[in-house]
Amino acid sequence: MKQTFTPNDLVAYAYGEADDDQIAATEAALAADPALITELVRMVEAQAALPRIKFSPRRRIVDAILRYARGEPTPQLCC
Numbered sequence: 001m002k003q004t005f006t007p008n009d010l011v012a013y014a015y016g017e018a019d020d021d022q023i024a025a026t027e028a029a030l031a032a033d034p035a036l037i038t039e040l041v042r043m044v045e046a047q048a049a050l051p052r053i054k055f056s057p058r059r060r061i062v063d064a065i066l067r068y069a070r071g072e073p074t075p076q077l078c079c
Contacts, residue, residue: 007043010036014043 012018013026
């Protein structure tokens with residue numbers, strides 16, 4: 001049976017999110033298909049070109065979530 005790979009499979013491999021079976025299957029497919037290697041290289045290059053950004057929630061939002069988790073009443077966050 002021939003395994004077909006989707007862009008999602010390659011993304012999981014490139015980001016280190018694939019499990020051992022997926023890694024083995026992907027590496028076998030890469031060894032057999034130069035076009036797949038080209039696609040993986042393009043994905044890795046695109047990943048490297050993405051800007052490195054960090055998102056941080058507002059402190060009042062974090063506090064509200066923590067209050068909710070403790071079962072405390074939460075204040076209105078907007079409007």
